Amino acid sequence: MSTERHVPTKETPPPDSGEGIVHEYDGILEADNHLPRWWLITLYGAIAFSAVYWMGYESFKTLPSPRDAYAIEQAKAAAAEAEKLKAMGAASDENLVAMAKNVAAAAEGKEVFAKNCVSCHAASGGGGIGPNLTDGAWLHGGKPMQVYATIKDGYVKGGMPAWGALIGEERVRLAAAYVLSIKGTNVTGGKAPQGAPEP
16 A cells, blocks of 8 residues: 655646646635635625624714614613603602612603793703702702792792692692702802702
8 A cells, every 4th residue: 555645736736626826825725715605605695794793883864873772772661661650650759769770760850840841940950030059058948848849839939930730730740840850950150059958
């Protein structure tokens, strides 16, 4: 039995290649083999996917990006939580604080505030005819139920109307939640503090 090894040359390709040698460099032979079909399918699939991804997410923005999708899901969760908070029964310090911390509830409260309160308290809450709601001083108390009662029942002597009968219980809670959410933010250009600081 012969132990002689077959050494391919340009004229004699490797016996298992079925192709001719196209390069030889420093004793290393390179055959022109076709790439496997599965590899080509993977390559072309990746190219097609990247084209669809780029057109959908980057060029035409027809598909939500992962960040947008996450924001949408977060907004849905916050809205569901806000509905749950609004249905929790009688107003309390705990409920109002929870609503103030809920993004969707605070956003709804901001809309109520913008429609009814800006003429006296300014869009920023920094005060105008009425006091600054973003500092630490309060004319009628800054605790959650005190803020709620001030909005709902008003304070006629100070020119604060009773909003409860005008906008309803739910909107009063939302407005109170928004006021609590901006409390202590001390917006620039706000009115000088009025009343006593909250203990």
